[in-house]
Amino acid sequence: MLDPNILETTYEKCLKCNACVASCPVSGVTLDFGGPKHLGPELKRLVDNQQIIDDKRIEFCTLCGNCDMSCPENVHVSTLTAYAKAIHTEKSGFSFRDFVLSNAELVGKMASAFAPVTNMAMKMKPIRKMMEKMMGIPEDRQFPNYQFKNFNRVYKNKTSGSKRKVAYFVGCYATYNAPEVAGSFVKVMEYNGIEVAIPRQKCCGIPMLANGRMNRAQKNASDNIESLLAYTRRGYDVVATCTSCSLALKKEYLSINGTDEARELAAHVYDADEYLRMLKEEGELNVNLAPMKDRAGYHAPCHMRAQGMGNPAMDMLELIPEYDVQDLGAGCCGQCGTFGFKKEKYDVSMKLGRTMAESVKDLGADYTVTECGMCKNQLDQLTDKAVKHPIQILAESYERAKRAI
Amino acid sequence: MEEVLETQVVVIGGGITGAGILRDLALRGIKAILVEQGDLGHGTSTRNHGLLHSGGRYAVRDPEAAVESYHENLILKKTIPGSIEKTGGLFVKLPEDDDDYAQKWLRSCKKLGIPVEEIPVEQALREEPYLNKKAQAVFCVPDGAVDDFTLLVDVCADAVRRGAKTLTYHKVTDIVTEQERVVGVCIRDVLTGMEKEIRADIVVNAAGPWGMEIAGMAGVPLKIINNKGMLVVFSHRFNKRVINRLRMPGDGDIFVPAHDVTIFGTTGVNTENPNDFSLSRPELEHMLADGKALIPSIDDMRLIRAYSGSRPLYQTSAGRGSSGRDVTRGMALLDHHERDGMDGFITITGGKLTTFRLMAEKTVDLVCEKLGVQANCTTNVETVSGRRTGDSFNKADIAPAARHKLRNWAGVQAPKIESALKEEESSHIVCECEQVTWAEIEAAMPEKGSFRLGGIRRRTRLGMGPCQGTFCNFRAAALAAEKGRATIEEADGALLHAVSERKKGMGVVATGETARQLLLMETIYRVSLGFGEEAHQNV
Numbered sequence: 001m002l003d004p005n006i007l008e009t010t011y012e013k014c015l016k017c018n019a020c021v022a023s024c025p026v027s028g029v030t031l032d033f034g035g036p037k038h039l040g041p042e043l044k045r046l047v048d049n050q051q052i053i054d055d056k057r058i059e060f061c062t063l064c065g066n067c068d069m070s071c072p073e074n075v076h077v078s079t080l081t082a083y084a085k086a087i088h089t090e091k092s093g094f095s096f097r098d099f100v101l102s103n104a105e106l107v108g109k110m111a112s113a114f115a116p117v118t119n120m121a122m123k124m125k126p127i128r129k130m131m132e133k134m135m136g137i138p139e140d141r142q143f144p145n146y147q148f149k150n151f152n153r154v155y156k157n158k159t160s161g162s163k164r165k166v167a168y169f170v171g172c173y174a175t176y177n178a179p180e181v182a183g184s185f186v187k188v189m190e191y192n193g194i195e196v197a198i199p200r201q202k203c204c205g206i207p208m209l210a211n212g213r214m215n216r217a218q219k220n221a222s223d224n225i226e227s228l229l230a231y232t233r234r235g236y237d238v239v240a241t242c243t244s245c246s247l248a249l250k251k252e253y254l255s256i257n258g259t260d261e262a263r264e265l266a267a268h269v270y271d272a273d274e275y276l277r278m279l280k281e282e283g284e285l286n287v288n289l290a291p292m293k294d295r296a297g298y299h300a301p302c303h304m305r306a307q308g309m310g311n312p313a314m315d316m317l318e319l320i321p322e323y324d325v326q327d328l329g330a331g332c333c334g335q336c337g338t339f340g341f342k343k344e345k346y347d348v349s350m351k352l353g354r355t356m357a358e359s360v361k362d363l364g365a366d367y368t369v370t371e372c373g374m375c376k377n378q379l380d381q382l383t384d385k386a387v388k389h390p391i392q393i394l395a396e397s398y399e400r401a402k403r404a405i
Numbered sequence: 406m407e408e409v410l411e412t413q414v415v416v417i418g419g420g421i422t423g424a425g426i427l428r429d430l431a432l433r434g435i436k437a438i439l440v441e442q443g444d445l446g447h448g449t450s451t452r453n454h455g456l457l458h459s460g461g462r463y464a465v466r467d468p469e470a471a472v473e474s475y476h477e478n479l480i481l482k483k484t485i486p487g488s489i490e491k492t493g494g495l496f497v498k499l500p501e502d503d504d505d506y507a508q509k510w511l512r513s514c515k516k517l518g519i520p521v522e523e524i525p526v527e528q529a530l531r532e533e534p535y536l537n538k539k540a541q542a543v544f545c546v547p548d549g550a551v552d553d554f555t556l557l558v559d560v561c562a563d564a565v566r567r568g569a570k571t572l573t574y575h576k577v578t579d580i581v582t583e584q585e586r587v588v589g590v591c592i593r594d595v596l597t598g599m600e601k602e603i604r605a606d607i608v609v610n611a612a613g614p615w616g617m618e619i620a621g622m623a624g625v626p627l628k629i630i631n632n633k634g635m636l637v638v639f640s641h642r643f644n645k646r647v648i649n650r651l652r653m654p655g656d657g658d659i660f661v662p663a664h665d666v667t668i669f670g671t672t673g674v675n676t677e678n679p680n681d682f683s684l685s686r687p688e689l690e691h692m693l694a695d696g697k698a699l700i701p702s703i704d705d706m707r708l709i710r711a712y713s714g715s716r717p718l719y720q721t722s723a724g725r726g727s728s729g730r731d732v733t734r735g736m737a738l739l740d741h742h743e744r745d746g747m748d749g750f751i752t753i754t755g756g757k758l759t760t761f762r763l764m765a766e767k768t769v770d771l772v773c774e775k776l777g778v779q780a781n782c783t784t785n786v787e788t789v790s791g792r793r794t795g796d797s798f799n800k801a802d803i804a805p806a807a808r809h810k811l812r813n814w815a816g817v818q819a820p821k822i823e824s825a826l827k828e829e830e831s832s833h834i835v836c837e838c839e840q841v842t843w844a845e846i847e848a849a850m851p852e853k854g855s856f857r858l859g860g861i862r863r864r865t866r867l868g869m870g871p872c873q874g875t876f877c878n879f880r881a882a883a884l885a886a887e888k889g890r891a892t893i894e895e896a897d898g899a900l901l902h903a904v905s906e907r908k909k910g911m912g913v914v915a916t917g918e919t920a921r922q923l924l925l926m927e928t929i930y931r932v933s934l935g936f937g938e939e940a941h942q943n944v
């Protein structure tokens with residue numbers, strides 16, 4: 001049984017100012033959502049130590065974290081909405097579809113075991129029709145491709161011999177869907193004389209939180225904390241290429257796990273670009289980057305912004321000579337993890353994505369850059385431009401520089 | 406010519422004691438009018454802790470009061486279920502608390518028949534995570550939480566339904582006597598200034614802390630000491646059950662869960678003036694320091710307001726002749742004929758919220774004796790209609806939280822509110838903290854009389870949450886004006902009054918978030934809505 005009386009008490013501080021509602025991308029496009037203030041701090045207060053109230057509208061929350069960023073009182077709004085999701089899931093039962101979507105890891109393993117078939121199946125109409133019927137995944141929704149040569153099968157380094165040591169939190173997306181991102185990261189680190197180790201890891205838990213599976217998310221959190229601490233205590237820094245994963249390790253674990261260990265780990269976690277920027281500040285970065293004449297539009301994922309670290313991807317890309325990158329400044333993409341995969345949320349998801357799609361079009365760049373695999377999925381769906389991870393661009397620039405020598 | 410009303414019994418005081426008497430009289434077929442200078446619950450009856458005592462607190466010091474409380478606790482849970490939450494209560498022994506007292510307490514509870522069950526400390530800590538981890542022993546008792554607002558309103562409504570009358574906002578200005586006999590009261594409508602007289606066979610003084618003033622009007626000596634206690638409200642409910650400290654009753658040792666908040670108290674300071682509702686920061690700090698023993702993280706929690714009320718403590722010394730019929734040491738029923746030679750006049754005072762029904766029973770027994778009426782008390786079995794309405798409001802297009810509240814709140818008003826909710830505007834949430842819809846507000850407004858936010862607050866919980874009406878007070882006032890339920894002047898006046906009243910309660914606890922909330926409230930009212938300094942003068 002889920003204990004709804006979590007010791008997350010920041011809701012006490014809410015002044016009802018509505019800043020979170022104004023910043024919530026979902027509230028901006030639909031009246032069917034109760035909004036962050038009500039479904040976060042307000043509802044939590046009404047159920048604490050009392051009868052539980054289940055509000056179905058919480059399904060619309062994408063856990064993007066915009067509400068957290070806007071709150072002047074530092075209320076952990078999206079942690080509270082995650083709990084409302086957990087309550088809803090427990091009360092309404094868990095649909096098979098949400099099970100599949102919240103289990104990125106399991107699905108990743110299953111799908112990449114026979115990847116070519118899965119990818120085909122995902123594109124085949126009759127199967128998609130059936131998925132829509134049975135699981136409520138909209139027929140028109142594109143899926144990320146699953147790679148047979150998933151990253152786990154390719155890279156198996158468990159320790160690092162270099163002076164700076166990085167424990168890479170690969171995350172489900174780079175492991176199963178985009179091993180090229182993971183590969184680029186390893187390369188970029190090599191160019192900086194850092195050997196990368198891959199610790200034992202589980203899905204960060206964000207998809208589970210988003211689907212109200214609090215218990216599972218908590219379990220993954222404690223497993224990951226244990227495994228990663230074994231590294232940080234030996235001088236490793238934990239680095240992630242997925243901004244949702246880094247957000248989970250830095251912030252969500254403090255709320256859903258809340259132990260001293262969670263706190264200890266959080267202090268050692270970096271987003272990949274943030275890490276590189278730190279190397280630069282310390283004078284350790286290899287700045288031998290070859291010029292690139294591309295024009296790119298950068299889309300900032302919500303979970304990157306939620307980390308309050310400025311914009312490290314832009315900072316890094318701007319180091320590449322002649323590279324022209326502009327921030328799309330488009331807000332939430334609308335895919336929002338597993339949200340946009342759900343039939344009943346599809347319309348909202350598409351509405352949310354429209355601003356982003358429009359700014360991509362207006363900018364007319366060669367391609368789009370973003371850290372988040374789920375944002376990429378939405379970009380793939382709504383625009384005809386290619387989408388890359390910043391680490392891929394950096395890897396390419398380093399490579400060109402090496403070839404030039 | 407001034408209006409003259411006639412009845413058998415006049416009850417002075419619309420607190421819980423007066424309300425209980427009115428209902429008991431009505432049930433026994435005796436005509437009665439209750440006169441109250443303000444709204445129902447102007448006095449101590451809405452300024453207390455809201456604990457439905459199990460008797461545990463008094464088991465050692467006052468066994469008689471303990472038994473009475475336990476007995477009444479069982480009756481009220483059955484007869485007025487709509488205003489009581491059967492939370493249960495814990496008595497917690499800390500290392501610094503006297504072992505002897507705990508032993509005595511256990512023995513006494515056993516002897517008095519108050520059920521006590523020890524639970525493992527680990528279990529208590531799991532269920533009440535804020536409790537001090539150093540607790541040595543934890544005992545469960547059948548304490549409960551009373552909503553004193555709904556209790557009062559429902560008891561009065563039941564009396565009215567049975568033929569009784571209430572006159573709120575009417576102040577008793579004099580007691581009419583003829584040859585050593587009270588024959589009626591003079592009253593003044595405080596809103597219009599109109600004077601009236603009520604002729605009656607018997608006048609009952611149930612004016613609580615004001616009892617001395619009333620007795621004075623009849624020329625009867627009466628000494629009441631008002632013992633003022635302070636209480637604070639936490640922004641959310643952090644305990645499931647009542648938490649008491651297992652020691653000789655003292656200050657700051659009870660935490661009562663009340664709907665969405667926790668109420669903590671209390672203190673005791675004697676005061677001359679029954680209208681003294683003042684609040685003191687040092688007293689508050691002293692109380693919080695005491696409370697820290699039970700709930701160590703108390704300083705980290707947000708307080709949203711404080712309030713105070715006075716316990717009227719009857720002093721036997723002032724009477725001449727017999728000391729009256731002490732029901733217990735805490736509860737005094739005075740037959741002024743027997744005591745002072747003044748016929749037709751009765752004072753009932755002291756006691757507790759928990760024992761109001763018993764006080765009413767004893768009082769009305771005496772009234773019957775005087776009137777020569779043969780009728781037995783039935784309030785121990787007759788129920789007051791409840792508040793929970795099962796799965797009503799299914800069709801209403803409102804947030805689940807608002808629906809949940811209505812199902813536990815609407816009671817007999819449910820059909821009216823449900824049909825009002827069909828209109829989209831009525832289903833708008835006016836108070837977000839407590840999920841109050843416009844439909845509820847409208848149902849809580851009196852048919853006639855002026856628009857007052859205080860009365861609405863007590864009946865709906867409007868503005869009782871953490872923001873203390875920052876947003877809902879002006880929304881409610883604006884809607885009332887827009888819908889023709891109040892004139893602009895009335896709405897303005899009500900708003901100023903409500904805001905200054907809320908600010909008083911917030912001021913003394915205003916640190917951290919509550920200080921910022923107050924600032925936000927000030928900004929909205931002073932800057933955005935243009936209310937000036939009057940807010941301060943209107944107190």
Ligand SMILES: Cc1cc2nc3c(=O)[nH]c(=O)nc-3n(C[C@H](O)[C@H](O)[C@H](O)COP(=O)(O)OP(=O)(O)OC[C@H]3O[C@@H](n4cnc5c(N)ncnc54)[C@H](O)[C@@H]3O)c2cc1C
Pocket residue numbers: 417418419420421422423440441442443445446447448449450451452453454455456457458575576577578611612613614615616619632633634635636670671672713714715716754755756757758759760
């Ligand atoms: C701090 C505190 C905490 C308490 N906690 C608890 C608790 O947890 N549990 C419990 O059981 N008991 C508790 N009590 C006790 C309980 O609240 C009181 O015993 C009870 O409310 C007294 O009710 P009453 O009707 O006698 O007095 P009141 O409620 O004060 O009613 C008297 C009424 O008479 C009216 N009145 C006065 N003069 C006039 C006039 N001239 N004309 C017309 N009307 C007039 C007043 O406006 C007032 O409304 C507490 C008391 C205090 C002070």
Ligand code: SF4
Pocket residue numbers: 023024025026027035036060061062063064065066067068077078081
């Ligand atoms: S997490 Fe995002 S979608 Fe959910 S309430 Fe906050 S801002 Fe809105």
Ligand code: SF4
Pocket residue numbers: 013014015016017018019020021036037041070071072073074075077
């Ligand atoms: S922004 Fe923060 S303080 Fe303002 S309403 Fe939202 S949660 Fe409350």
